[in-house]
Amino acid sequence: MKGQALKGHLDLLVLAVLDDGAKHGYAVIDALRTRSEDSFDLPEGTVYPVLHRLEKAGLLASDWSVVQGRRRRTYELTKKGRGALADQTRSWDEFTAAVGRVLGNGAGGSASWQPT
């Protein structure tokens, strides 16, 4: 899946991969790729505008450390970020459930689309 298709969902995805612990940018993009089973194929640098924007919104906090002689910035969810993740996850679940019902693979199983 290319970056354009992910546009609008990256905030939620980044918040989700940070839910299981603090990560630096490379680990975030690696987790996105691994957890999506290589489906999310976007330029790796695009994760930084998202991280920085989420931090400015107070959803993430960052900290610096030195690893192997390099400065490393690590991000973690704030309390506000956990709340935003819960809200966005709920919205996403409602959205996908609604789309599923429209496509006919909700409670009644799959129904093929018939052109009129």
Next chain:
Amino acid sequence: MATDVTIEDYLDALRRRWHRRGDCAELLDEMEDHLRSRVEDAVARGADPTAAEVETVLRFGDADAIAEAVADANGGPAVPTPFTRSAGAASLLASAAWLAVPALWRWSDVLDDSRPWDGLPQVIWMLGASCLTLAVTLGMVLILGLIERHGGLGVTGKLVLGPAVLAIPAALVVGWFMPLWATLISISWIGLCGVLLRQRLAPSVATALLTGAWPIGLLTFAVLRASEFGTVDEWGDYPAASFTATLVGAALMAGGSGLMGWWLFREEVPVLITDDHVPA
């Protein structure tokens, strides 16, 4: 992008885009850590170091696009600096100076009517003219601060400085001739206004007040003059029209300078990560 195949080349490309930013080193450190970590992982899995570096850089994304997206997420092309905060303080002072100009000139007129013989009205008038020159000079400092705050503002940033600088000697030498210095200030702010509002780089109300102040002042002057407002002085001018127009323009400038100055002054300058200070 195809030529930026080494990490150093890639970081240089980012540095060229960010060199005006106060947080340039911090951003580059973060990108470099990502790039080198990825190469190390690939080499640990058995990849050729050179090939791993090329692939890493290519997978990171186009340097210009990444640089722009990161800058956008961090307040635009540039960030607050100690100078932009000083420019904010200068603008706050300019706000007071703008208010002082019509007040002092009005006081001078009143004294001139009651005690024209002792020279005090002239002294107060000169004081008002000095406040005008100060306000115009500090206004140019504000423009310089906005230009620095937003990474130069390209050609617009250079063009608007000309009339802003010319307005200073105009205010100093012919402060009484409002149409001249007011027009120069107007040209400068109309030039800035487009880029500031279009890119949402500064508070819109402050930008609108600073841009509209002297066009409105000049329009007021033209209307009052055409309607022969007040009495005619010994030179055939209408001092009441000139004073009212100056009052209108100066009040709007004071409001705009105050708002813009406060916005620039209260912005926090990013704490830069240096070799001496690495947060734990």
